[in-house]
Amino acid sequence: MSLKLKYPTSTPREFTLSVLTEDKSGLINQLTILFTKRKININSLNVSVTEVKGVSRFTIVIETSKDMIDNIVKQIRKLIDVLGAFVYEEDQIFYQEIALYKVPKYAIVDGKSIEDLVSKSGARILVIETDYMIIEKTGKAKETHDLYQKLEPFGLLEFIRSGRVAISKSTRKTEAYIKELEASNSNKLSIKDF
Amino acid sequence: MNTSTLVLEKKRSKKTTRIKGSDAVLQCLIAEGVTTIFGYPGGAIMPIYDALYNYQDKLNHILTRHEQGAVHAAQGMARVTGKAGVCFATSGPGATNLITGIADAQIDSTPLVCITGQVPSHLLGTDAFQETDVMGISMPVTKWNYQVTRAEEIPYAIARAFYIANTGRPGPVLIDITKDAQFAEFDFTYDKCEKIRSYHPYPEALTSDLEAAANLINEAKKPYILVGQGVQLSGAENELIRFAEKTGIPMAATLMGLSGIPTSHPLYVGYLGMHGNYGPNIKTNECDVLIAIGMRFDDRVTGDLDRYAKQAKVIHIEIDPSEIDKNVKTTVAINSDAKQALLGLLPLVNVSTHKDWIDEFHQCDKIEFDKVIDAELHPDSGEIKMAEVINRISEITDGEAIVVTDVGQHQMVANRYYKFQKSLSCITSGGLGTMGFALPSAMGAKVGQPERTVIAVIGDGGFQMTIQELGTIRQSDLAVKILILNNNFLGMVRQWQQLFFEKRYSFTELDNPDFQMITKGYGIKAHKVEKREDLDQAIFDWLNCEGPALLEVVVEQEGNVFPMVPSGASVAEIRLD
Numbered sequence: 001m002s003l004k005l006k007y008p009t010s011t012p013r014e015f016t017l018s019v020l021t022e023d024k025s026g027l028i029n030q031l032t033i034l035f036t037k038r039k040i041n042i043n044s045l046n047v048s049v050t051e052v053k054g055v056s057r058f059t060i061v062i063e064t065s066k067d068m069i070d071n072i073v074k075q076i077r078k079l080i081d082v083l084g085a086f087v088y089e090e091d092q093i094f095y096q097e098i099a100l101y102k103v104p105k106y107a108i109v110d111g112k113s114i115e116d117l118v119s120k121s122g123a124r125i126l127v128i129e130t131d132y133m134i135i136e137k138t139g140k141a142k143e144t145h146d147l148y149q150k151l152e153p154f155g156l157l158e159f160i161r162s163g164r165v166a167i168s169k170s171t172r173k174t175e176a177y178i179k180e181l182e183a184s185n186s187n188k189l190s191i192k193d194f
Numbered sequence: 195m196n197t198s199t200l201v202l203e204k205k206r207s208k209k210t211t212r213i214k215g216s217d218a219v220l221q222c223l224i225a226e227g228v229t230t231i232f233g234y235p236g237g238a239i240m241p242i243y244d245a246l247y248n249y250q251d252k253l254n255h256i257l258t259r260h261e262q263g264a265v266h267a268a269q270g271m272a273r274v275t276g277k278a279g280v281c282f283a284t285s286g287p288g289a290t291n292l293i294t295g296i297a298d299a300q301i302d303s304t305p306l307v308c309i310t311g312q313v314p315s316h317l318l319g320t321d322a323f324q325e326t327d328v329m330g331i332s333m334p335v336t337k338w339n340y341q342v343t344r345a346e347e348i349p350y351a352i353a354r355a356f357y358i359a360n361t362g363r364p365g366p367v368l369i370d371i372t373k374d375a376q377f378a379e380f381d382f383t384y385d386k387c388e389k390i391r392s393y394h395p396y397p398e399a400l401t402s403d404l405e406a407a408a409n410l411i412n413e414a415k416k417p418y419i420l421v422g423q424g425v426q427l428s429g430a431e432n433e434l435i436r437f438a439e440k441t442g443i444p445m446a447a448t449l450m451g452l453s454g455i456p457t458s459h460p461l462y463v464g465y466l467g468m469h470g471n472y473g474p475n476i477k478t479n480e481c482d483v484l485i486a487i488g489m490r491f492d493d494r495v496t497g498d499l500d501r502y503a504k505q506a507k508v509i510h511i512e513i514d515p516s517e518i519d520k521n522v523k524t525t526v527a528i529n530s531d532a533k534q535a536l537l538g539l540l541p542l543v544n545v546s547t548h549k550d551w552i553d554e555f556h557q558c559d560k561i562e563f564d565k566v567i568d569a570e571l572h573p574d575s576g577e578i579k580m581a582e583v584i585n586r587i588s589e590i591t592d593g594e595a596i597v598v599t600d601v602g603q604h605q606m607v608a609n610r611y612y613k614f615q616k617s618l619s620c621i622t623s624g625g626l627g628t629m630g631f632a633l634p635s636a637m638g639a640k641v642g643q644p645e646r647t648v649i650a651v652i653g654d655g656g657f658q659m660t661i662q663e664l665g666t667i668r669q670s671d672l673a674v675k676i677l678i679l680n681n682n683f684l685g686m687v688r689q690w691q692q693l694f695f696e697k698r699y700s701f702t703e704l705d706n707p708d709f710q711m712i713t714k715g716y717g718i719k720a721h722k723v724e725k726r727e728d729l730d731q732a733i734f735d736w737l738n739c740e741g742p743a744l745l746e747v748v749v750e751q752e753g754n755v756f757p758m759v760p761s762g763a764s765v766a767e768i769r770l771d
């Protein structure tokens with residue numbers, strides 16, 4: 001009997017891509033070209049340094065089919081300055097986004113103050129200025145969105161949310177991966193788990 | 195990152211000489227074994243051209259008439275030598291004129307090193323005169339590109355460029371060098387690039403994959419080999435023959451795979467794809483094990499993928515992992531170059547023969563001969579047909595020439611009827627289908643293989659896309675034999691209009707100039723044939739004369755190329771008329 005797939009391979013769903021690269025200019029273009037040429041929209045993109053000097057990490061969230069993501073990730077690995085690329089589904093990673101909310105300082109709605117709301121939502125007050133304060137919340141998109149909805153009645157001035165940062169459940173060290181890559185004559189493209 | 199400091203630190207230990215960036219570029223090229231550069235000068239690359247003046251004994255620069263000509267010539271040279279072709283262009287329009295050729299090289303896996311001049315670094319981003327974002331424009335069509343803004347980066351960039359272009363699945367790279375970096379002096383030394391930690395060009399075939407493939411092959415009743423360009427790119431021609439002869443498996447070639455196997459080989463059954471042979475196409479849907487070697491299942495080969503080789507177990511030998519399972523799902527994938535894979539498979543496969551199966555191909559050949567080929571090659575009357583011209587040239591040259599084709603009906607006919615006997619001899623624009631490719635490419639092929647006969651087969655449409663390269667052929671005395679198959683139409687498009695658009699010939703008829711007069715105006719011999727009885731003598735004279743020569747043959751205006759797998763159809767639905 002053949003293994004039953006959870007989803008048919010062509011239905012779009014969410015994937016998180018984690019791409020390790022040399023810290024070089026132009027890479028972001030090289031990566032995004034692979035999405036734009038397929039007319040795939042990027043839901044979220046985060047670029048950051050890693051614990052290894054000279055190595056950057058891109059975290060990209062897109063919605064597409066399994067077949068498509070498999071092909072895209074292979075093409076990403078093909079880019080000369082890409083050190084590794086990994087695809088994750090929801091259950092293979094821990095991930096968070098950070099949201100900032102700018103709200104008027106003295107607003108009260110239904111007898112509740114913003115402070116109450118903040119403490120109940122696992123958020124925190126980042127700064128208090130003369131006319132407004134900034135609240136920070138880390139969480140999944142749904143959680144930061146919930147808080148957004150709750151803050152709206154207070155006359156929310158501005159809301160901004162970061163791209164996703166994700167960390168895999170593997171216990172491998174990034175540095176060890178890079179070392180292995182340097183030592184190996186085989187293909188980086190065959191190293192799939194991280 | 196700071197590559198330049200990195201490079202500098204490394205270099206301090208070695209002996210250096212203080213030279214200008216422009217000289218360094220040329221010295222790097224010489225160190226990489228480059229002998230010929232195709233190019234076109236302009237403001238932003240003038241320091242390099244000035245330096246070139248002193249290197250004329252070491253570097254043969256060929257001045258083309260358009261940058262597209264330079265890049266196609268570099269492609270032609272790369273394709274016949276297997277080593278990266280080199281071209282120069284200036285910034286802005288010079289660089290953008292290269293793009294078509296670079297895209298062509300990218301899709302057909304041709305190694306190129308393109309060097310463009312760029313405005314001085316302090317003007318970058320200011321919309322300076324002839325500034326174009328060449329990095330941005332070339333990024334999607336290069337294997338790698340790099341902008342040099344300091345002379346110190348030149349050796350690093352060029353060393354990487356050659357390494358990346360030539361290794362693994364080859365491809366074009368572009369180095370954009372700002373004018374100030376060309377002028378600046380620095381302490382020069384050169385080391386070839388031998389490793390990039392994030393780039394592993396030669397994956398090694400896994401024993402388990404080789405064994406799984408060998409098992410499938412050993413048990414197959416109707417195995418079938420599809421040969422792509424990867425065989426020639428990895429130099430696996432002999433290994434392929436040994437493999438096929440040991441296992442007795444018939445082989446067909448894709449357009450890009452043509453000339454990888456001599457057409458006279460008894461196991462060679464023909465040419466695949468939209469205008470390929472009848473048997474090779476329909477048997478794809480009848481074989482039980484399909485062994486695809488160094489090919490990428492292009493839609494011009496597969497037709498409708500949902501009805502392609504569904505009955506077969508597929509073994510895909512492929513160096514580029516992103517090609518594996520892209521279009522056709524494999525049963526076993528061997529991720530390595532063709533040569534390594536075949537060497538690995540050879541001891542694992544059993545000696546076998548598949549006579550009945552091969553006979554099935556031969557029965558198909560008979561059908562194709564009776565329905566198509568006979569009438570194409572041996573018409574008793576009427577206008578000259580493209581096929582008979584190619585057939586006579588093939589016979590007269592014993593299939594030993596390099597045949598460079600442009601794009602259109604003549605391309606399909608030339609590749610159907612030329613009986614290639616030698617490897618690296620079929621030079622065509624396969625993946626991109628770039629009209630204007632053949633004339634300049636043939637120049638490069640001639641420079642790369644000066645002892646061989648190089649024939650450019652071109653349509654009356656495509657000829658006019660790069661016709662100015664006749665000037666280069668004359669000035670650089672490149673003995674290219676040019677064949678114009680003149681049907682006064684954009685024939686391939688007209689054929690589609692006839693078959694699929696109710697014969698509405700919308701803008702495909704050409705009112706052509708006098709090609710004889712133009713060619714003679716460039717100082718090149720030209721001859722025109724309109725009658726069948728003059729054809730043979732004209733071909734002899736054209737091929738035997740010294741130097742470049744053009745032969746124009748006026749052919750049937752509304753001839754069609756058959757067989758044909760209409761786009762969207764299955765390979766099994768190939769039409770014979």
Ligand SMILES: Cc1ncc(C[n+]2csc(CCOP(=O)(O)OP(=O)(O)O)c2C)c(N)n1
Pocket residue numbers: 600601602603604605627628629630652653654655656657679681683684685686687
């Ligand atoms: C640069 C470019 N533009 C357009 C096309 C589309 N096209 C493909 S074949 C063809 C007709 C070619 O005519 P000609 O060179 O006379 O060759 P024929 O088909 O008549 O042999 C055209 C326009 C192309 N392949 N390349």
Ligand SMILES: [Mg+2]
Pocket residue numbers: 602653654655679680681682683684685
């Ligand atoms: Mg024509």
